[in-house]
Amino acid sequence: MAIFFMFGNYTPEARKEMSAARTQQAINTIQRLGGEVNAMHALLGPYDLLFCVSLAGIDDAIKASVALSDQTGISFTTCPAVTVETFDKLVKSAG
Numbered sequence: 042m043a044i045f046f047m048f049g050n051y052t053p054e055a056r057k058e059m060s061a062a063r064t065q066q067a068i069n070t071i072q073r074l075g076g077e078v079n080a081m082h083a084l085l086g087p088y089d090l091l092f093c094v095s096l097a098g099i100d101d102a103i104k105a106s107v108a109l110s111d112q113t114g115i116s117f118t119t120c121p122a123v124t125v126e127t128f129d130k131l132v133k134s135a136g
Contacts, residue, residue, distance in 0.1 A: 043095065044093065044094070046092070046120045047094060047109070048088040048091055048119075049092070049116065051089045051114075055114035058114065075096070102121070
């Protein structure tokens with residue numbers, strides 16, 4: 042499983058629909074795609090939300106990003122991530 046950070050921004054319409062039920066619906070969408078939600082945080086700054094999810098790969102991350110945007114009205118920027126330990130190994134083997 043790969044880790045992805047999904048940064049979300051609310052539209053005015055999406056803010057009106059905030060609820061625990063919609064949050065659960067987002068979790069269900071990730072699980073339906075075979076993934077797992079590792080953490081969800083509300084943010085201050087350029088993004089309103091951060092989801093840390095595990096998914097099989099980039100194809101499922103794209104599906105999740107589009108599905109969540111469609112069902113919530115929240116726009117997502119989705120980024121793959123690796124641990125710093127993995128990053129250090131990758132950089133060492135590249136050089």
